[in-house]
Amino acid sequence: MTDLNLNSLYQQLILDHYRKPRNKGELPDKTVEIHMANPVCGDEIRLQLRIEDDEIIEAKHVGQGCSISQASVSMMTNLLKGTKLSEAEELAGKFTDMMHGDEDVARDKQLGDLRALQGVSKFPVRIKCALLAFDALQEAIKETRES
Amino acid sequence: MSTLTAHPAFDVEALRRAFPALNQEVNGKPLAYLDNAATSQKPEAVLDVVERYYRLDNANVHRGIHELSRRATVAYEDARARVADWLGASEASEVIWTRGTTEAINLVAASWGMDQVGEGDEILLTTMEHHSNIVPWQLLAQRKGATLKYLEMDEEGRLRLEDLEELLTPRTRLVGVTHISNALGTVNPVKTIVEAAQARGARVLVDGAQAVPHRKVDVGELGCDFYVFSSHKMCGPTGIGALWARKEILEEMSPYQGGGEMISVVERDHSTWAKIPHKFEAGTPNIAGAVGAAAAVDFMEGAGYENIRKHETDLLAYALEKMRALPDVTIYGPEDPRERSGAISFGLGDAHPHDIATILDSEGVAIRAGHHCAQLVMRHLGLSATTRASFALYNTPDDVDRLVDGLRVVQGIFGS
Numbered sequence: 001m002t003d004l005n006l007n008s009l010y011q012q013l014i015l016d017h018y019r020k021p022r023n024k025g026e027l028p029d030k031t032v033e034i035h036m037a038n039p040v041c042g043d044e045i046r047l048q049l050r051i052e053d054d055e056i057i058e059a060k061h062v063g064q065g066c067s068i069s070q071a072s073v074s075m076m077t078n079l080l081k082g083t084k085l086s087e088a089e090e091l092a093g094k095f096t097d098m099m100h101g102d103e104d105v106a107r108d109k110q111l112g113d114l115r116a117l118q119g120v121s122k123f124p125v126r127i128k129c130a131l132l133a134f135d136a137l138q139e140a141i142k143e144t145r146e147s
Numbered sequence: 148m149s150t151l152t153a154h155p156a157f158d159v160e161a162l163r164r165a166f167p168a169l170n171q172e173v174n175g176k177p178l179a180y181l182d183n184a185a186t187s188q189k190p191e192a193v194l195d196v197v198e199r200y201y202r203l204d205n206a207n208v209h210r211g212i213h214e215l216s217r218r219a220t221v222a223y224e225d226a227r228a229r230v231a232d233w234l235g236a237s238e239a240s241e242v243i244w245t246r247g248t249t250e251a252i253n254l255v256a257a258s259w260g261m262d263q264v265g266e267g268d269e270i271l272l273t274t275m276e277h278h279s280n281i282v283p284w285q286l287l288a289q290r291k292g293a294t295l296k297y298l299e300m301d302e303e304g305r306l307r308l309e310d311l312e313e314l315l316t317p318r319t320r321l322v323g324v325t326h327i328s329n330a331l332g333t334v335n336p337v338k339t340i341v342e343a344a345q346a347r348g349a350r351v352l353v354d355g356a357q358a359v360p361h362r363k364v365d366v367g368e369l370g371c372d373f374y375v376f377s378s379h380k381m382c383g384p385t386g387i388g389a390l391w392a393r394k395e396i397l398e399e400m401s402p403y404q405g406g407g408e409m410i411s412v413v414e415r416d417h418s419t420w421a422k423i424p425h426k427f428e429a430g431t432p433n434i435a436g437a438v439g440a441a442a443a444v445d446f447m448e449g450a451g452y453e454n455i456r457k458h459e460t461d462l463l464a465y466a467l468e469k470m471r472a473l474p475d476v477t478i479y480g481p482e483d484p485r486e487r488s489g490a491i492s493f494g495l496g497d498a499h500p501h502d503i504a505t506i507l508d509s510e511g512v513a514i515r516a517g518h519h520c521a522q523l524v525m526r527h528l529g530l531s532a533t534t535r536a537s538f539a540l541y542n543t544p545d546d547v548d549r550l551v552d553g554l555r556v557v558q559g560i561f562g563s
Contacts, residue, residue, distance in 0.1 A: 006509050010502070010560045019497070041501050041517050042531040064531060066499035126505060 008119035017071035027060040036136040043069040047136035073133035075113040157454035165190040176511025179549040184537030226441035235365035247388035248356040249279040251375035256283035266292035274523040304331040326358035330521035331480035332490035363452040383443030387436030404429040490537040500534040510553040
């Protein structure tokens with residue numbers, strides 16, 4: 001039972017994104033940068049986006065942390081390129097719902113590789129690790145709209 | 148009769164049965180509790196006196212005329228005397244009850260520090276300190292224009308004592324040092340530091356939070372000026388701890404918080420203070436906590452500090468040996484087990500400490516992952532977090548085996 005949960009938590013796809021994070025590095029022509037950290041555990045993400053006319057052109061990230069936080073931001077940035085801000089918000093909403101146990105949304109293809117993180121929802125103390133990237137995304141959207 | 152009473156043989160299995168929380172399953176596995184540096188579990192003896200106090204003796208202390216108030220006052224002050232005797236204090240009034248180590252340090256910083264530390268004065272800490280022995284001094288230094296200096300660690304996480312003389316100056320007002328590191332388990336040569344600091348006219352505060360669960364402390368023998376600890380790490384309740392300081396220092400210090408209990412006479416625009424220890428205990432104190440703290444002292448002494456030390460030394464040596472035999476395990480802190488007590492901080496391949504902690508939890512093994520409120524230690528190691536297993540008198544080689552088995556599961560998942 002517990003082993004099953006562990007296997008669902010630590011899928012190969014997650015470990016692959018942890019070891020080979022996609023879109024990692026600085027984005028020189030970013031239009032917005034959000035630093036999010038979890039002071040309790042030291043997970044840290046600097047999300048950098050280039051947003052033009054309501055569309056995310058490029059997304060990169062810098063930081064460090066556990067496999068869940070780093071896989072989450074790697075998978076998320078993969079999906080952001082070429083999306084409208086409203087679509088990115090929708091993605092964040094769906095991912096948050098999945099973290100809170102919504103099993104229907106966990107089958108939604110829009111979530112791409114992020115579906116591999118569904119198992120995190122069974123580990124309440126780790127949900128915040130998975131959500132850190134999306135907290136940064138939502139803050140970045142808010143800041144862009146306000147500027 | 149000899150005053151050297153031999154303790155009955157140390158029976159760890161019998162001892163474990165006194166701790167209800169140890170006897171449970173977590174995630175379908177028997178609990179292996181190895182997060183004792185964060186807080187220890189509580190024995191029946193402590194739980195019973197706390198409950199008994201609330202059921203039968205509960206009343207506010209001091210000034211009450213009725214029987215329950217008399218009983219509560221006697222229990223509260225007897226508990227203080229018990230702790231004073233255990234610590235080697237000259238008298239009970241040298242023990243000030245606080246919420247714990249953190250409040251005790253804040254008390255010293257806010258009272259002694261505000262009076263005695265001035266602009267240009269220096270406070271010498273070590274990079275091994277818990278945040279609770281750093282931040283109160285930063286707050287004080289910012290208010291007074293004082294300077295913080297740090298004694299650094301070597302690669303094995305031991306204090307660089309060779310730098311001590313140079314760091315101590317005529318402006319050094321206080322040296323704050325932890326007795327045993329919460330993050331690395333390093334045991335510090337406190338007596339040597341006390342002698343060097345006092346020779347330069349500095350006061351010394353020793354953070355004993357990680358020492359009192361493991362070894363007999365005698366403040367007279369250490370020679371320090373302030374000693375602080377929490378009860379909850381040594382089988383007592385949370386929310387209670389104490390500051391010990393020598394009587395003449397406490398008598399000169401200004402009050403900490405104002406309120407009831409700490410006054411002698413209150414006028415419209417000024418008041419006079421109660422004598423120590425009550426001068427520092429404003430408001431209704433944690434009476435049940437104090438009673439529980441004394442019961443924890445009885446429990447620890449009942450088990451016998453010599454027995455505890457021997458048992459834990461063997462356990463630590465066993466754990467270090469088993470963990471070093473695992474591939475990809477990096478152990479931080481002193482190599483020599485004699486320079487270490489209570490805790491093992493480590494890393495495992497490229498698995499992040501939080502992932503290790505989650506996997507161990509699913510195996511019923513409770514450990515801690517993170518910076519352990521010691522970010523200066525993490526920076527020294529060049530890490531953002533470590534995994535820490537920490538031991539108490541009731542841990543067994545079986546707990547260590549469970550930890551090691553759990554680490555093999557981590558290796559299976561992370562493929563290291």
